[in-house]
Amino acid sequence: MTRTVYVNGEYLPETEAKVSVFDRGFLFADGVYEVTSVLDGKLVDFDGHAKRLERSLNELEMKAPATSDELLEIHRELVAKNGIDEGLVYLQITRGAPGDRDFAYPAADVPPTLVLFTQNKPGLADNPTAKTGIKVISVPDVRWGRRDIKTVQLLYPSMGKMMAKAAGCDDAWMVEDGKVTEGTSNNAYIVKGNKIITRELSTDILHGITRAAVLQMAREAQMEVEERAFTIDEAQSADEAFFTSASAFVMPVVEIDGVPVAGGKPGPIAARLREIYIDESRKVAL
Numbered sequence: 462m463t464r465t466v467y468v469n470g471e472y473l474p475e476t477e478a479k480v481s482v483f484d485r486g487f488l489f490a491d492g493v494y495e496v497t498s499v500l501d502g503k504l505v506d507f508d509g510h511a512k513r514l515e516r517s518l519n520e521l522e523m524k525a526p527a528t529s530d531e532l533l534e535i536h537r538e539l540v541a542k543n544g545i546d547e548g549l550v551y552l553q554i555t556r557g558a559p560g561d562r563d564f565a566y567p568a569a570d571v572p573p574t575l576v577l578f579t580q581n582k583p584g585l586a587d588n589p590t591a592k593t594g595i596k597v598i599s600v601p602d603v604r605w606g607r608r609d610i611k612t613v614q615l616l617y618p619s620m621g622k623m624m625a626k627a628a629g630c631d632d633a634w635m636v637e638d639g640k641v642t643e644g645t646s647n648n649a650y651i652v653k654g655n656k657i658i659t660r661e662l663s664t665d666i667l668h669g670i671t672r673a674a675v676l677q678m679a680r681e682a683q684m685e686v687e688e689r690a691f692t693i694d695e696a697q698s699a700d701e702a703f704f705t706s707a708s709a710f711v712m713p714v715v716e717i718d719g720v721p722v723a724g725g726k727p728g729p730i731a732a733r734l735r736e737i738y739i740d741e742s743r744k745v746a747l
């Protein structure tokens with residue numbers, strides 16, 4: 462089936478959708494994005510993603526091409542048109558196509574580019590990997606200093622995933638000044654005793670929407686949460702390790718740099734948080 466995608470006001474077959482070669486997303490990675498998961502044909506944490514998008518746009522002085530309500534409508538329309546039950550909606554906004562290449566931002570009358578498409582992922586909730594966990598390597602975090610803005614500058618995270626693959630692993634956790642910042646496309650956690658530990662929010666990491674929801678649910682379930690940075694050594698000797706993201710929810714990490722975490726088996730806290738997050742998300746999805 463040909464996918465229907467959205468480009469600048471139009472729903473089009475993916476084969477007919479076009480963006481200019483002068484688009485600043487293409488030339489300068491001058492764009493922001495969001496990925497929202499779909500469960501039971503409904504959007505998970507949409508409000509959180511819409512708010513973060515607004516923040517990313519503001520931080521970069523980029524115009525919003527649509528209101529949050531309009532974006533919700535487009536998300537829903539695409540989910541319906543593509544018959545998505547479980548999957549993802551990708552949204553990207555760039556500073557538009559001024560018709561030439563110039564480092565300076567274009568004039569205010571250049572409209573931003575808005576693109577959305579769906580990815581069908583049956584089995585997103587019932588992902589068998591959640592039962593076995595994943596293996597990560599550590600790599601130096603050499604990204605720019607505003608990781609709190611969700612930009613499309615994703616080359617280093619891609620390189621990190623390739624380094625992980627080359628090492629026979631699934632993902633990379635990035636390390637700066639001796640402490641883990643985050644995964645290539647996820648937030649990183651360890652568990653010590655009953656305490657869930659994850660790096661505090663700053664410009665060093667993306668403020669994960671799944672992170673916010675999972676920490677709130679953990680606190681509501683009387684679990685202890687400590688927001689602070691941790692080292693790879695500490696993670697290797699932790700009782701559990703896991704990550705969160707909109708596309709993987711809560712995912713156990715069972716090996717770090719070749720060292721098994723807690724005997725190389727997913728732990729009960731990650732499993733419980735995954736269950737709570739998916740159950741609660743289903744209830745309030747839009």
Ligand code: PLP
Binds near residue numbers: 647669705706707
């Ligand atoms: N950190 C980084 C670097 C990411 O790219 C992502 C998601 O793409 C996350 C964390 C997790 O954020 P969210 O839970 O909003 O998907």
